[in-house]
Amino acid sequence: MSQNVATGADAVAAALEELGVEIVFGITGAGNLAICDAIHRRGATRLVFVHHEQAAVMAAQGLSRTTGRLGVALVTTGGGSTNALTGIVGANMDSVPVLLISGNENSIHTNRDNELRIWGVQGFDSTAVFFPVVKRAHRARNADQLHDLLVNSAQAALEPRSGVVAVDIPMDLQRKPLNGSLPASGARVATGMRSAVTDLEVLDASIDALLASLARSVRPVLLLGNGLRTGPDRSTIREQVAAIRIPALLSWSGIDLLDADHPMNFGRSGIYGDRFSNMIVQNSDLVVAIGSRLAIPQMSYDPADFARNAQVYVVDVDRQELEKFVGDRWVRVQADASAFLDRLAVADQPRDYAPWIDRCAQLRADFPRREQTVEAVPAADRDAYLNSYDVVYEISDQAGPDDIFVTDMGTGLLSGFYGLDLRHEQRLATSLGLGEMGYGLPAAIGSQFANPDSTVICLNADGGMMLNLQELQTVAHHDLPIKLVVFSNDGYLMIKHSQRNLFDGRLVGSDKDSGVSCPDFAKLAATFGFTYLHLSETGQTTSAVRALLDTAGPVLLEVVMHPDQLFIPRVGTIKGDNGTLVSPPLEDMIPLISEAALSAAMNGALHPESTRIRSMPSTLPTRGEQR
Numbered sequence: 001m002s003q004n005v006a007t008g009a010d011a012v013a014a015a016l017e018e019l020g021v022e023i024v025f026g027i028t029g030a031g032n033l034a035i036c037d038a039i040h041r042r043g044a045t046r047l048v049f050v051h052h053e054q055a056a057v058m059a060a061q062g063l064s065r066t067t068g069r070l071g072v073a074l075v076t077t078g079g080g081s082t083n084a085l086t087g088i089v090g091a092n093m094d095s096v097p098v099l100l101i102s103g104n105e106n107s108i109h110t111n112r113d114n115e116l117r118i119w120g121v122q123g124f125d126s127t128a129v130f131f132p133v134v135k136r137a138h139r140a141r142n143a144d145q146l147h148d149l150l151v152n153s154a155q156a157a158l159e160p161r162s163g164v165v166a167v168d169i170p171m172d173l174q175r176k177p178l179n180g181s182l183p184a185s186g187a188r189v190a191t192g193m194r195s196a197v198t199d200l201e202v203l204d205a206s207i208d209a210l211l212a213s214l215a216r217s218v219r220p221v222l223l224l225g226n227g228l229r230t231g232p233d234r235s236t237i238r239e240q241v242a243a244i245r246i247p248a249l250l251s252w253s254g255i256d257l258l259d260a261d262h263p264m265n266f267g268r269s270g271i272y273g274d275r276f277s278n279m280i281v282q283n284s285d286l287v288v289a290i291g292s293r294l295a296i297p298q299m300s301y302d303p304a305d306f307a308r309n310a311q312v313y314v315v316d317v318d319r320q321e322l323e324k325f326v327g328d329r330w331v332r333v334q335a336d337a338s339a340f341l342d343r344l345a346v347a348d349q350p351r352d353y354a355p356w357i358d359r360c361a362q363l364r365a366d367f368p369r370r371e372q373t374v375e376a377v378p379a380a381d382r383d384a385y386l387n388s389y390d391v392v393y394e395i396s397d398q399a400g401p402d403d404i405f406v407t408d409m410g411t412g413l414l415s416g417f418y419g420l421d422l423r424h425e426q427r428l429a430t431s432l433g434l435g436e437m438g439y440g441l442p443a444a445i446g447s448q449f450a451n452p453d454s455t456v457i458c459l460n461a462d463g464g465m466m467l468n469l470q471e472l473q474t475v476a477h478h479d480l481p482i483k484l485v486v487f488s489n490d491g492y493l494m495i496k497h498s499q500r501n502l503f504d505g506r507l508v509g510s511d512k513d514s515g516v517s518c519p520d521f522a523k524l525a526a527t528f529g530f531t532y533l534h535l536s537e538t539g540q541t542t543s544a545v546r547a548l549l550d551t552a553g554p555v556l557l558e559v560v561m562h563p564d565q566l567f568i569p570r571v572g573t574i575k576g577d578n579g580t581l582v583s584p585p586l587e588d589m590i591p592l593i594s595e596a597a598l599s600a601a602m603n604g605a606l607h608p609e610s611t612r613i614r615s616m617p618s619t620l621p622t623r624g625e626q627r
């Protein structure tokens with residue numbers, strides 16, 4: 001094809017340049033070849049090819065989550081577009097700004113423009129499929145508008161509440177000569193995340209109201225979430241929170257906002273959070289949640305029980321999120337999280353909470369994070385089997401100050417988000433809303449491309465590795481120095497636990513004997529050119545982690561752990577006598593501590609359910625009990 005005349009595809013490539021997009025992740029196909037060719041010809045944007053479209057979107061997410069910039073994925077028509085779905089649903093749920101560009105059949109041949117089930121080759125109405133699960137989904141109609149459509153779509157993806165914008169571009173428009181010339185490449189459009197313009201009157205009034213609530217409060221806590229990432233960098237947030245001098249808890253998606261040793265960092269509350277943090281939030285009389293949607297893993301299933309004696313301010317830029325919270329004790333503030341924190345940091349605090357801060361520090365000292373996981377492995381097995389939490393603690397202790405952690409689901413997620421103490425520039429991220437197995441490896445790839453000088457450590461597990469296993473070749477192709485940890489536990493440990501707890505221990509599709517097996521990871525490592533390291537002995541953890549971090553190039557460390565290890569502490573669902581499920585309150589985590597200790601931690605305000613579950617015969621492990 002002659003390239004003297006600029007086409008729609010050139011307009012797409014030019015828009016990406018203008019947006020400062022440096023890397024596009026994708027896979028070629030007839031439906032996007034013209035765009036690939038234009039990007040390649042112009043040479044300003046790097047095309048990184050992966051082996052599954054869902055991985056392309058996950059890699060784009062990895063780039064975005066670790067840089068705050070727009071992630072871009074390019075897929076073709078048909079299966080290329082359907083495969084992208086998992087990636088975009090997850091990105092949108094977690095407010096990750098992603099631009100998905102899909103090619104399609106010629107306009108007339110797709111079932112957006114005709115009534116046929118299928119006419120053209122592979123094409124379908126992807127816009128209709130994506131529409132309900134993204135922020136915006138556009139179908140291009142006019143080659144001359146492509147440039148503006150892409151620039152505007154990128155802006156929309158980045159604007160609060162950030163998310164996914166999908167742009168579908170039929171082949172005929174990609175090849176069509178433009179009527180005019182390409183827009184002269186002007187000043188670059190900013191592609192970082194940005195704060196929302198907040199109604200200043202609302203902001204001032206809500207800060208005044210909060211200050212009045214703070215004047216009455218004796219046990220306030222902040223709960224900080226992902227929404228704060230649109231604002232200033234983390235060092236500013238850290239200074240602001242230090243100035244506010246109220247104990248702060250971090251949501252899972254805001255987990256690295258404060259350093260581990262920040263004076264106001266009091267851990268992570270939630271179903272799989274810190275025992276002491278849950279006690280802190282459940283003791284508090286005023287919670288100020290800023291930029292957190294207060295997801296169920298954060299609050300547990302009963303919103304009435306979350307901080308049950310507190311007034312709860314919820315500061316969110318998304319009005320619909322606020323509408324979840326019904327009732328007098330919720331104060332809904334529609335505002336940009338950073339703007340709110342900014343104002344709060346400069347306001348005169350009505351009182352000093354030193355006694356409460358001391359009490360929080362005491363709870364943390366009484367229930368230290370690392371001591372809570374000892375019983376994850378039965379006492380009799382502790383010498384013979386590794387505990388994944390101990391491996392994570394070791395990784396945490398040895399990691400560098402700007403290392404990036406990406407996890408998959410299962411053990412990688414639960415041990416990683418519990419056990420990593422994060423500091424300095426370190427990041428920890430995964431797909432929290434969708435929770436899809438297979439996210440870890442491609443997201444680590446995107447993170448490594450975006451941060452070539454950082455060490456990227458991917459915490460994965462044997463089951464999750466099998467989804468997107470093909471991306472090992474992307475790592476090999478680019479010789480990415482990713483440090484991949486695979487926790488081996490004979491299949492799906494999380495599922496085994498659910499089946500033991502809820503289905504009388506009948507295992508179906510969760511381990512080798514029940515229908516699921518995993519491959520030989522040493523052979524796999526060899527096939528894909530990874531250095532293979534093996535850890536199965538408790539005494540070898542320090543040296544194995546050292547080797548993982550010191551070995552150049554791609555490394556796969558297989559950690560053979562206890563195949564029935566518990567994920568504790570956690571807020572468990574307990575099966576009652578008549579089969580009904582009982583959820584203990586957030587502060588009462590498995591393994592249960594004694595009623596006296598819990599009562600002391602709660603200042604005598606024991607939840608009636610805590611007394612009840614202690615009298616129930618259940619399969620629930622209590623502290624010190626063997627399973």
Ligand SMILES: Cc1ncc(C[n+]2csc(CCOP(=O)(O)OP(=O)(O)O)c2C)c(N)n1
Pocket residue numbers: 409410411412435436437438460461462463464465467487489491492493494495
């Ligand atoms: C795409 C997808 N399919 C199924 C599930 C359901 N699921 C959640 S955890 C899990 C098992 C995970 O096994 P593995 O990755 O080995 O982690 P483990 O729990 O064994 O540590 C499954 C099947 C899921 N989260 N995502």
Ligand SMILES: [Mg+2]
Pocket residue numbers: 410461462463464487488489490491492493
């Ligand atoms: Mg497993």
